[in-house]
Amino acid sequence: MRRFSNTILTGLPMLLWALSALADTDGVFDEYRAMFGDENPAIFVIDEGEELWLTAAGPKAVTLENCDLGLGPGVVEGAYAQLPRYFQDAQRVQDLESRLEYCMIHLQGRSAADIHARPYSLRGDLGTEMEALVAWIAEQSRGLPIAPGQAHVQERNAYALGESLFYYRAGPHDFSCATCHGQSGKRIRLQALPDLTGHDGAAEAYSSWPAYRISQGLVRTMGWRMRDCFRQQRMPELIMGSEASVALQTYLAVNAAGAAMAAPGLKR
């Protein structure tokens, strides 16, 4: 199965990407959804992610199979749902993206510069290694309750930092996350804006990322979502796996705690 999907992998995203150019409006989104039904095109990216996990890479030419995502080396099932959390070896709170980076550096001997060169796709790309790994690992938590760590003091500090970042108003437009996501029932143009300060809005949003974005023909991660919302906020570029990225995801995950993971989602 994996071999087979790997060969069609090269052609299919191209086709989906072409289709996606049409899908920028919500009406087309509904049609597209009807056409695919439960078939989320992320399935192909998931397969690729599993393959990448099992592929030897880096100067040390080893796989990621001994990477500890919080439940012990190599345990992938249920790992996403209990992130972000504090890792003793790294001495910091990590989301999946910073955790994968840690394993790529410490197990595979790769450089941070290499990993940060292009963690998220540009429009028109076919997807990155990070996106594929995240899609697969998140899928292995489907149906499990969101349960980020909050027992360690650093985990609670990450939540407090995430909360203050959520209300941090700056930049030429004076926006904070709360400007757009602080009330329920609001929308920007036609796009509905979840209230991320409460459980329901946070749960619906957090459980559905990473997600396949039809308008971009790509799987996008929650770290990318944070980066792109900071872009809309007129702020500089958010670094993947950075303290602020992890803190905001901790804030969202704790607000969403208890809800069942349903990623990869399907988005406009």
Next chain:
Amino acid sequence: MKILTLTLTLFLLTHSAVAQDAADALRSSMADKNFVTLERIDRDALQELCSKPRTAAIDPEAAASIRQAALESVPEPGNADYLGDWARGEAIASNGRGLQYSDNPDQANGGNCYACHQLDPDELAYGTLGPSLAGYGARGQSPAMLQYTWAKLWNTHAYNVCSHMPRFGAAGILTEQQLRDVMAFLFAPESPVNRNLTP
């Protein structure tokens, strides 16, 4: 303005342990991109005061001095001419680009009013973060109404401290001429904002 900044700084110093962490965390978590630099992380006194949950109380004295300073800083448009070209104003209201690192800095910024407001009632793609402005011109065309709206667009905090609308004039998002055009889009009887109202 100096004194205001000083009072606010003193006030905020006592409240800013986590806020300082937040700024530091952002500085180590972000990178310059195109023309957008880390300077954008720095906040002025107003931004710092308004970085609180919506439900949190704002110190009334700090709010009063912000409101006063905002009101005093609003310039009159040249020749007291508030109204430009509504058609150009419509284009500005529809344009959401400007000042993002993905935007072309050589192009004029948009006002993105439709992101948050209903304006032309026939335009269905409008946001709801702000109130509907459909039929705005019918609220009156008196000098007081023009002055209020001009000041509101220049610096919204002159009337509502910690409003979530951008300071289009004060922050240099739109030029005076662009603001006049947007004003005309709101007030001109021929503008779709006022023309397309269903009776």
